[in-house]
Amino acid sequence: MNQPLEMGSGTSPGGAVLLVDEDLEQLEWVGRVIQGIGYVVTSCGSYAEGLRALAIGTFDIVVMGQGSRNFEGRCVLEGASAVNRRLPVVGMARHLEMGCYLEAMQLGAVDYIAGPFGSTEIVRVMRNWMPRRKAAVEVEQLTANQASGRPVA
Secondary structure, eight states, X not given: OOBOGGGTTOOOSSOEEEEEOSOHHHHHHHHHHHHHTTOEXXXXXXXXXXXXXXXXXXXXXXXXXXXXXXXXXXXHHHHHHHHOTXXXXXXXXSSOOHHHHHHHHHTTOSEEEESSOOHHHHHHHHXXXXXXXXXXXXXXXXXXXXXXXXXXX
């Protein structure tokens, strides 16, 4: 079961994923796949809801749907970058729209899944980017502790 919006700040050994897509069928299916490999998923069925979740929650990775050819998901990508420019964002679309793909990558997306795609592709992306994010967070914390003079464990 997906976490309600206010639970997005919880931690999980697997990691916390913000999943945003207005395609509710894809949202539900992708959420089940990601949960199935051990991550806590906060699902948002609108881009506005996704932006609110970014403002109140702590996430290890964001997976956002592209939307139409107008790339409505852009606002989530830009919002994630504003919250933390190191927060990995993965775009996904039922069908590749090259202009949206290029724009997403230029705006800082770390990966892009274009359909038709299966659970194997989602698992690959999550297993590729989640460990990188966790390592980056550890380095950030170590650097902050050293700068503040706190002892490092």
